[in-house]
Amino acid sequence: xxxxxxxxxxxxxxxxxxxxxxxxxxxxxxxxxxxxxxxxxxxxxxxxxxxxxxxxxxxxxxxxxxxxxxxxxxxxxxxxxxxxxxxxxxxxxx
Amino acid sequence: xxxxxxxxxxxxxxxxxxxxxxxxxxxxxxxxxxxxxxxxxxxxxxxxxxxxxxxxxxxxxxxxxxxxxxxxxxxxxxxxxxxxxxxxxxxxxxxxxxxxxxxxxxxxxxxxxxxxxxxxxxxxxxxxxxxxxxxxxxxxxxxxxxxxxxxxxxxxxxxxxxxxxxxxxxxxxxxxxxxxxxxxxxxxxxxxxxxxxxxxxxxxxxxxxxxxxxxxxxxxxxxxxxxxxxxxxxxxxxxxxxxxxxxxxxxxxxxxxxxxxxxxxxxxxxxxxxxxxxxxxxxxxxxxxxxxxxxxxxxxxxxxxxxxxxxxxxxxxxxxxxxxxxxxxxxxxxxxxxxxxxxxxxxxxxxxxxxxxxxxxxxxxxxxxxxxxxxxxxxxxxxxxxxxxxxxxxxxxxxxxxxxxxxxxxxxxxxxxxxxxxxxxxxxxxxxxxxxxxxxxxxxxxxxxxxxxxxxxxxxxxxxxxxxxxxxxxx
Numbered sequence: 001x002x003x004x005x006x007x008x009x010x011x012x013x014x015x016x017x018x019x020x021x022x023x024x025x026x027x028x029x030x031x032x033x034x035x036x037x038x039x040x041x042x043x044x045x046x047x048x049x050x051x052x053x054x055x056x057x058x059x060x061x062x063x064x065x066x067x068x069x070x071x072x073x074x075x076x077x078x079x080x081x082x083x084x085x086x087x088x089x090x091x092x093x094x
Numbered sequence: 095x096x097x098x099x100x101x102x103x104x105x106x107x108x109x110x111x112x113x114x115x116x117x118x119x120x121x122x123x124x125x126x127x128x129x130x131x132x133x134x135x136x137x138x139x140x141x142x143x144x145x146x147x148x149x150x151x152x153x154x155x156x157x158x159x160x161x162x163x164x165x166x167x168x169x170x171x172x173x174x175x176x177x178x179x180x181x182x183x184x185x186x187x188x189x190x191x192x193x194x195x196x197x198x199x200x201x202x203x204x205x206x207x208x209x210x211x212x213x214x215x216x217x218x219x220x221x222x223x224x225x226x227x228x229x230x231x232x233x234x235x236x237x238x239x240x241x242x243x244x245x246x247x248x249x250x251x252x253x254x255x256x257x258x259x260x261x262x263x264x265x266x267x268x269x270x271x272x273x274x275x276x277x278x279x280x281x282x283x284x285x286x287x288x289x290x291x292x293x294x295x296x297x298x299x300x301x302x303x304x305x306x307x308x309x310x311x312x313x314x315x316x317x318x319x320x321x322x323x324x325x326x327x328x329x330x331x332x333x334x335x336x337x338x339x340x341x342x343x344x345x346x347x348x349x350x351x352x353x354x355x356x357x358x359x360x361x362x363x364x365x366x367x368x369x370x371x372x373x374x375x376x377x378x379x380x381x382x383x384x385x386x387x388x389x390x391x392x393x394x395x396x397x398x399x400x401x402x403x404x405x406x407x408x409x410x411x412x413x414x415x416x417x418x419x420x421x422x423x424x425x426x427x428x429x430x431x432x433x434x435x436x437x438x439x440x441x442x443x444x445x446x447x448x449x450x451x452x453x454x455x456x457x458x459x460x461x462x463x464x465x466x467x468x469x470x471x472x473x474x475x476x477x478x479x480x481x482x483x484x485x486x487x488x489x490x491x492x493x494x495x496x497x498x499x500x501x502x503x504x505x506x507x508x509x510x511x512x513x514x515x516x517x518x519x520x521x522x523x524x525x526x527x528x529x530x531x532x533x534x535x536x537x538x539x540x541x542x543x544x545x546x547x548x549x550x551x552x553x554x555x556x557x558x559x560x561x562x563x564x565x566x567x568x569x
Binding site for chain 1: 182183184185186277278279292318321322324385388390391392394395402406409410411412413414415416418419420421422423424425426427428430431432434436439440442443444446447450456457459460461462463464465466467469501502505516517518548
């Protein structure tokens with residue numbers, strides 16, 4: 001079971017503001033899903049290697065050649081706030 | 095009298111252009127006018143029917159194509175169904191879009207979808223639910239619900255979708271069309287907004303198997319900008335098979351008629367499909383995928399874990415919306431709290447929890463091991479069988495709102511499709527017939543899922559073609 005405190009802790013880790021009613025609902029719904037997921041705890045998986053990638057690939061390399069990158073003004077175009085050739089954000093310690 | 099352009103498959107329309115019976119511009123205009131009549135909320139953006147149209151060059155001859163709004167399209171609004179990307183106009187196009195355009199396809203519109211491809215009903219779109227053209231008040235499936243509804247509803251000749259755990263196959267089944275999830279790595283993911291990077295794959299939603307092959311031929315290929323892409327060796331062949339003689343079809347007990355949650359109507363259509371497969375000369379036998387029943391559990395750890403990291407980029411700094419706040423952390427938290435919908439928040443929370451200190455091994459680590467077991471199950475099954483078949487979806491199209499208050503019930507919609515995603519193998523859904531929903535009422539489409547070993551797309555399409563001819567189901 002996930003309680004309210006755990007929900008708030010995970011929400012902080014995920015940088016996600018939840019409204020009060022969302023916190024209660026999240027605790028209930030996550031508990032329900034995790035109850036189901038917990039069934040994989042019954043399997044004997046000691047001998048199984050974890051899968052990180054399904055296609056056998058290794059050392060995918062490319063030539064180390066300079067390529068044009070996105071022009072600065074194009075990269076900044078979609079930002080909610082930009083200036084002085086950069087992305088503008090509120091102060092970290094207001 | 096000849097059929098209307100919008101009654102034709104893409105391949106048939108191309109044939110008409112080649113015969114000089116229609117112009118590429120005329121075909122585009124006919125489809126753009128059809129798209130403009132959208133009452134299903136299938137489209138989020140549509141091309142102008144009067145825009146200057148070409149020439150019809152390339153193998154796809156200027157054919158219009160609907161594209162799921164998860165693909166970046168240069169200069170054209172791309173939202174992934176989310177409010178957090180409202181107004182975003184990407185500075186570049188996805189490789190999949192570039193490839194089909196190079197082959198001669200033209201963008202007809204961007205289709206509605208579950209937010210960031212998280213959902214099985216299209217009800218998680220920030221831009222409203224999509225109606226299933228087969229019955230008002232029914233979901234089209236998801237997450238590629240807009241693409242499936244557009245093709246089934248006569249609003250597009252074909253469409254691109256993406257599939258992470260069933261998001262092409264399940265809506266194709268619920269809307270009565272063809273949907274192919276290619277092998278992981280067959281198609282580039284560059285410019286396809288990421289949900290779960292080890293599972294996401296782009297593929298076609300079409301009226302028939304031939305169109306799926308035609309589009310797949312243009313899509314596949316290695317892309318230097320996606321180092322996980324490898325393409326398909328040789329080219330995708332257009333299907334022509336008429337019999338299934340010499341082929342062996344396995345029926346995984348865990349995913350077929352007797353499995354929990356499969357509606358009786360779906361099971362009945364599936365059993366009839368098995369008879370058709372046998373009648374076409376194939377051997378049909380039961381088999382086992384002992385760990386497939388744990389697919390949903392593994393998937394709903396792995397996919398949210400990957401999503402929680404992929405979606406960290408939506409922070410109100412570089413693109414999309416921002417909610418103002420006095421300090422930086424509060425800005426991040428408010429932007430994400432306001433910009434993401436309920437299901438996306440749930441998955442971010444689930445994924446962050448599964449990756450957090452103290453839970454990583456119990457959830458993420460174990461799920462990765464279950465994934466290995468499921469892949470091994472398929473490898474063993476394919477030693478005896480050429481293809482594995484199951485229903486695509488345990489149910490026919492359910493009612494709007496029927497599962498929105500129960501996340502787990504919604505997740506079970508992916509029960510039959512998730513194991514193939516975890517194993518990275520190709521799987522197609524083709525229309526198999528009609529069945530009434532358990533509560534009664536109009537009959538609705540049922541999909542047959544056929545899975546094949548990695549990179550066997552041409553063989554899979556060929557066998558599907560023979561079956562499609564025999565089942566003779568038109569949307």
